[in-house]
Amino acid sequence: MKNPQRSPTNPGSLRSRFTQVFLQSLLRIRKHNPTSSSSSSHGEFLKRCRRVKVAAYVSMARAVGTRRAWSRATLWRARNGERQRNLLYGRCSKSNSRERSLGKRKRKKKKKKKRDNEEHSFGHAKKLQKLVPGGEAMDFCCLLDETAHYIKCLITQVKVMRSIADFYSL
Amino acid sequence: MDNEFFMPWQPLSSGMAIQPNDLNCASKQSPDCFFNPNWDSSSTDQGGHFESALSSMVSSPAAAGSYLSNESVLIRELIGKLGSIGNPGEASPSPHSLPLSGNATAAMPYIGGSNSTNTSCYNTPLNSPPDRAVKERFSSVAEFTADPGFAERAARFSCFGSRSFNGRTSQFSPNNGEPPYKSNPLMESGKFQRVLSSPSLKALGSQAVATVQQNVISRLSDRIELTNSNEESSVSEQIPGGENGLKASNEANSRKRKAAAKGKAKESAPSTPVANAMKVLVESFNGAPLLFYIIRTGKIRKFPFQVSESHDNSSPKRCKPNEDDGNGNDTAKGEDDAKGNNKKNDAKPPEPPKDYIHVRARRGQATDSHSLAERVRREKISERMKLLQDLVPGCNKVTGKALMLDEIINYVQSLQHQVEVMSQPFVNVASVLEFLLLCL
Numbered sequence: 024m025k026n027p028q029r030s031p032t033n034p035g036s037l038r039s040r041f042t043q044v045f046l047q048s049l050l051r052i053r054k055h056n057p058t059s060s061s062s063s064s065h066g067e068f069l070k071r072c073r074r075v076k077v078a079a080y081v082s083m084a085r086a087v088g089t090r091r092a093w094s095r096a097t098l099w100r101a102r103n104g105e106r107q108r109n110l111l112y113g114r115c116s117k118s119n120s121r122e123r124s125l126g127k128r129k130r131k132k133k134k135k136k137k138r139d140n141e142e143h144s145f146g147h148a149k150k151l152q153k154l155v156p157g158g159e160a161m162d163f164c165c166l167l168d169e170t171a172h173y174i175k176c177l178i179t180q181v182k183v184m185r186s187i188a189d190f191y192s193l
Numbered sequence: 194m195d196n197e198f199f200m201p202w203q204p205l206s207s208g209m210a211i212q213p214n215d216l217n218c219a220s221k222q223s224p225d226c227f228f229n230p231n232w233d234s235s236s237t238d239q240g241g242h243f244e245s246a247l248s249s250m251v252s253s254p255a256a257a258g259s260y261l262s263n264e265s266v267l268i269r270e271l272i273g274k275l276g277s278i279g280n281p282g283e284a285s286p287s288p289h290s291l292p293l294s295g296n297a298t299a300a301m302p303y304i305g306g307s308n309s310t311n312t313s314c315y316n317t318p319l320n321s322p323p324d325r326a327v328k329e330r331f332s333s334v335a336e337f338t339a340d341p342g343f344a345e346r347a348a349r350f351s352c353f354g355s356r357s358f359n360g361r362t363s364q365f366s367p368n369n370g371e372p373p374y375k376s377n378p379l380m381e382s383g384k385f386q387r388v389l390s391s392p393s394l395k396a397l398g399s400q401a402v403a404t405v406q407q408n409v410i411s412r413l414s415d416r417i418e419l420t421n422s423n424e425e426s427s428v429s430e431q432i433p434g435g436e437n438g439l440k441a442s443n444e445a446n447s448r449k450r451k452a453a454a455k456g457k458a459k460e461s462a463p464s465t466p467v468a469n470a471m472k473v474l475v476e477s478f479n480g481a482p483l484l485f486y487i488i489r490t491g492k493i494r495k496f497p498f499q500v501s502e503s504h505d506n507s508s509p510k511r512c513k514p515n516e517d518d519g520n521g522n523d524t525a526k527g528e529d530d531a532k533g534n535n536k537k538n539d540a541k542p543p544e545p546p547k548d549y550i551h552v553r554a555r556r557g558q559a560t561d562s563h564s565l566a567e568r569v570r571r572e573k574i575s576e577r578m579k580l581l582q583d584l585v586p587g588c589n590k591v592t593g594k595a596l597m598l599d600e601i602i603n604y605v606q607s608l609q610h611q612v613e614v615m616s617q618p619f620v621n622v623a624s625v626l627e628f629l630l631l632c633l
Contacts, residue, residue: 068620072613072617076612076613147598147599151598151602154605164574164577167574167581168577171577171581174584174585174605175584178608180612181611181612184612184616184619188615188618191619
């Protein structure tokens, strides 16, 4: 079986990177939420699910890096939430400067506004823009590009998560 | 593709002495090595004789002093040179190798060199060369060398050729009677000059060759003075006609000739046997494609015709890529025409002379920058849609952007939903994860 050898053969691949980051984030969640093992309310369950989901997306974005607009947007969104929380509590984190830069980039993107999309695909483009993180500030051409990469990464993400869950459930 | 053209020309170019180092190399080559032996004064190849004879033919008038007076001498020289083609064993008259290295002075010896040795072999008839390819070429040469009036014509050739280079754009009388007859050789020699110079040009690089050519042409023009305007006109007429025929044979509809526009009557191939023979000769040398290619690249657009201002007007337009023969007449606009023609022509090789964007407008499509940009954008989008089609399963059957976008949106939504579902098992994480992490 070549499955266990897939990651080692290409340690730099997206899949292996994502797997590493995702597992790390899962561990972190587990550390921060020691009550996860105990049975909890449905709300807690949902919260944790959301956290895992966000962790999955963020870890995927980290694995991709900042090359892609959607990964930048995801990271910015995550940081933005964190930053807002920090601001609420009056804390200044190291990531602020980075956030600011990211935010600037994001603001610049948003300033560009929605470019003129293809005439006949206005509605679809808007939908797609909402789906793809950071898609609002892109023209149609770039949007398609980002969508393609996003889909590829989503597929990898789902595969890895499924394989881990399978492994874990065994 | 261009290399194929260049290869046979290699000896030519070397024979032209634009590449002095190539002279020896070319001599090693078999029938194509026309110039080398001649220029090296070692006639080992019949082909070499031929080319050297041609070049000397072209250059000899320049070498002579007052040309009008020495016409007969020139003619004999030219004939001699042509005759030497058929004699493999004979050394070509030209003692010099053509050290055309891109400066005027280099051109000078080239031009002057052929003078002395002209008389030696002008009487020898052209024997069929042993090599078949050479035979073909020489058969045509033999045709016109046998022409009694060829000497006269050949003498006029270079004169007229150089004159035509000077940009005389007077209308041309049709090819009839003696003057056009006489002008044909000149025209052809001019053609030769251009054609022969093309490979060397290509070899040297446009700039160097251009200067060389300019020098040659200028010298020729300076020395050769034609008083007969008819001759000029007929020559220039012949030149485009000949060139047209040449191009038609070699590279169909690739060159736009201003001269063709002027001498519209001569769109068809020249009628005289000499012109035809010369055409065949040039054909066989594959000079036209080479020249055409060089011209096509746009570097040598004004090449070799920058001797004078009037020159520039005529020759660059002559050199510009020609669409179809039918389109070749509209040379008045020059560059714009080339651009427009290039844009309209979907099958023609030359790229449109645009620096910022390399888009070729297809036939029947708008050519303004906006529509071109639009087209580029549309092509990009269609490209990306194709990629998406490969990624998203089930998109192959769907055609059309809207439906495909629908599919893509559905797919992305389903994937995101899957991620959400998959995150549930991880809520209750265990120490197995640490183990997994260690494994990676």
